Amino acid sequence: MKEINAENLEDFIRGTAFLGTGGGGDPYIGRLMVQQELEKCGAITLLDPDELTKDHFGISLACMGAPTAFVEKLPNASAMIASMERAEKELERKFNCIIPLEAGGINATIPLVVAARLGLPVVDGDGMGRAFPEFQMTTFNIYGADVNPFVMSDDFGNTVLLNTDAAIRTERYGRPVCVQMGGISQCASYPMDGPTMRETCVPRTVSLAIEIGCAIREARSSVSADVCDAVVDYFKNASPNPRFASVLFDGKVQDVLRETTAGFAVGRAKLTALDDPGVEMVITFQNEYSRASVGDRTLAIVPDLITILDRETGEPITTETLGYGQRVKVVAIAAAENMRSPEALEFIGPRAFSIDEDFRKLETLTWQ
Template sequence: MLLDRQAIGDLALGAAFLGSGGGGDPYYATLLAEAELERRGPFEVIGLDALADDALVVPCGWIGAPTVSVEKLPNGREAIDGLRRLEEIMGRRIDAVIPIEIGGSNGLAPLFAAARLGIPVLDCDGMGRAFPESQMAIFNIRGLSACPSILTDASGSLSLIETDDNLAHERLARALSVAVGGIAHLVEYPLTGREAKDHAIHGTITAARDVGAAIRTARGRSEDPFAAMFAALEATGLYPHAGVLFDGKITDIERETKDGFSVGRVVFESFDGASRMELDFQNENLMARRDGAVVAMVPDILTVMDRETADSITTERLKYGQRAKVVGAAAPAILREERALEFVGPRAFGYAQDYIPIEEIGAWLKP
């Protein structure tokens, strides 16, 4: 599959939704991708079947607070420096890269580095959405090591991390990301081709592109972009339930950049003032309560979208007065397994709450 300019735009739209508010606003990554397209032509994305079992596959993406990424620009060499150094350490070439998370700008970020290394991106990712912490990747859930991992930043520093403990790895990488100013590039969970085939979440780049294409097409035809997006999500087979959980305007927002994350809470009120929604976030939206009752929670996807255009509004872009729909979607089944919920379920984020699938709660607004 080759991604041209339109496909990049679609991927950015879809990844922004799958980011569940996080992963970074894809706007800057889209500009970079368009510039790279001019230089080198379309990006190559291949299926996992094309990969040898002994291939070296490397997930990568940005770590830090999206609030910082909006203001602190990269030097453009972070990903490639990290990947090249990993090649030195592993003593071999990298055969393909994958987004550590499909959500937000991290769904696009590996495309440039891959293009520059002359290698493809695989049609998969490590989270099926975006999550704030490294150990929330499916590769950790399945018992693979994050290390050796390499963190690089805009100043040109490079840090290699080696530990058997993926939680310690997250702590170390997070501390470094804070020390370099709040945002850094991370190459982690180096995989064999076999491990990528067995554990990565397949088809998510295609899925994100399809979701974005549905929104774009509906807009072009002046149809409802939300309805088109829900149909596209279901058609992916990965996100089988989706719908609107709230429709209103933002009446309150608390947000701080803390311990390397953007954390806070946003409050919505319906236009008739009769209903209210609260959404907690740690980079990503985690938990939605409507009139006091929980209506959706991690790992299900929760994204705030402009109610007219269906543009996703990442957590660092939330503003008082925005008129928005809060959209929920079922997470890929792989993230709802018992072992996965230990790392990405509500208790992993400190909630005294068992996971209830979004479609079981069934608190969709009527279309």
């Protein structure tokens, strides 16, 4: 039986920072929160999606808000439990497992904190396979799960319940509420039975995060290995589902334009190549990195994963900590196949991020 414990926590946290693709909040805070709970419970059990039955009834837990707000306002596990309990009251049924909404950042760790407190297992999967900024941008929604009831809680015991005809409307109604709650709200959504979770999730992403973190750690301990290249090699050789991966750029952060607006952290970063300062890469983001380009040439675009790593340590750098002068490598990874389908691209393709171009697979775009 798989589990999250004190031995693999560091690997897991580093892997979630990688899968956060720049968003999801400070992984250090997530580590402290999970570590505190592990000291009490010892370990958190993971359920493989193939083990799920009709007797399983799960809820997806996540924070809504801009990563920049997380710097000063921490996630609140008690408020998250309040949202979960309000959903149980609405449905007149108790949840017996938890499934993360996304695989990146704080939203990959807060479900573990709640699970540890309540003594519940966590499904080894999620609804994004990475991090996305909006609640309709999930494989749960894409493949037919119902977002309702959607419950939001703040730090003062207040809850807001939404029942809508579409997940995108839930996002549109819920985001202004989140802003009024101080920029962060703790949300419970997508209640599902076992077969629905199995059919709609991106499977085994908790395990994936552990393996990514392990690959970075082992490469760091080797005097001859390039950490960023080691991550790329991990994805290319992953069994049973290898993915295309590439180091897109080796450079220095030259400029960052970032603002928090309408509940999102939006902006762009400009990088210059270390071997040729005349070559520039621009990366745009909405909470997470969404497009990487050199000149008018796109090199990677959502839903494929773009992450910025410290070029020496391989440590993922989030949008709120990206700053002038950092020496970095930009790494891109092909998204899981169920995130590249025509149905998925309607919700998580470039045009869902107001990028006026069609999705093209990473393996057809890379230039090196």
